[in-house]
Amino acid sequence: MREPIVLDGSRVAAGIKARLAERVGRLKERGSSPCLATILVGSDPASATYVKMKGNACRRLGIESIRVELPGTTTTEELLGVISRLNEDPAVHGILLQHPVPAHIDERAAFDAIAIGKDVDGVTMLGYAMNVFGAAAYPSCTPAAILAILDDYGIGIEGKHAVVIGRSPILGKPVSAMLLNRNATVTVCHSKTANLAEMVALGDIVVAAVGKPRFIQGEWIKPGAVVLDAGYNPGNVGDVNYEAACRNASAITPVPAGVGPVTIAMLLKHTVEAAERAMGVR
Known part of the structure; x- marks a missing residue:
């Protein structure tokens, strides 16, 4: 069996960022800097790390990053107030509420409080509905990343049987x-x-999004299938048993350096697009 193509998310992300850098430069020439506000509630170490990574990615591209840190005792009403202020701030183009929030907070209410024009992470119910109709300006970043990888590698989608494991x-x-x-x-x-x-085993394209380490077994994969592993679990492993899946897959994303880097790149892309819309560039 021939070795599968490794779908290099780091390379795809680098290409997206290179194109974005030119657009950020044009916005700055017109006196506007794209700005992403991230909200972190509580002190979960993993969430803090993710927020830091996103902030660093913004800075490397010249995107402004506002980090709002709130204590774990923050109420739903207090969080909604913070989101409202960011919605009203014309200097903020995108808002990201880091998931998960403490259990006592109504996370869905908080997500849906984000203005649709600043929902660059694609978490609102309105954004989801628009996505279903193919009209979302900013679809959820990981799904957008998965399609970006397929497109970058010229992997056709039309007519294929896609099997998605996970329904978040x-x-x-x-x-x-x-x-x-x-x-x-x-x-x-x-x-x-x-x-x-x-x-x-029916899938020509398999998307693993179940949140369980190495859950998808290699023998489940149809010979020649394309595997996109959107999982990230302790130990830097995905939701797919990678080594075993390589025996059947024609192409596969690694973990790390697969879907993850492109997810962050899509967040940056959506933020730049939101800034362009605010400036009337596009």
């Missing part, structure tokens, strides 16, 4: 809609799916 509202569900809008036949699997291995 910011990953499994939106990527299913986006693949369907690109004329794939889509099967969505989840924790209640019977005969999961048999379902996965």
Whole structure:
């Protein structure tokens, strides 16, 4: 069996950022700097690391980054107040609320308080609905990253059978809609799916978004299938048993350096696009 193509997310992300750098430069020439505000509630170390990574990525590209840190005792009403102020700030073009928030906060209410024009992470219900209709300005970043990788490598979607394992509202569900809008036949699997291995084996394109380390086994993968692993688990492993999946897959994303870098690149892209809209550039 021939070795699969390794879908290098770091390379894809670098290309996206290079194109964005030119657009950021043009905005600055017109007196505007794209600005992303990130909100971190509580002291979860992993969340703090993710926020720091996103802030660093912004700075390297010349995007302004505002980091709002709130204590774990913050109430839903207080968080909504912070989001409201950022919505009203014309210097802020995108708002990202780091998930998860403390359990006592109504996370859905907080997500949906983000103005649709600043929902660069694609987390609002309105943004999701627009995505289903193929009209979202800023679809959820990880699903957008998955499609960006497929497009960059020239992997066709139309007419293919895509199997998505996972149904979260910011990953499994939106990527299913986006693949369907690109004329794939889509099967969505989840924790209640019977005969999961048999379902996965039908996929020409397999998207793993289940949140369990090495859950998708190599023998489940149809020979020649393209595998996109959107999982990231302790130990730097994805949701797919990578080594075993390589025996059947024709192309596969590694973890790390697969979907993750492109997800951050899509967040930056959406922020730049939001700034361009605010300036009337596009």
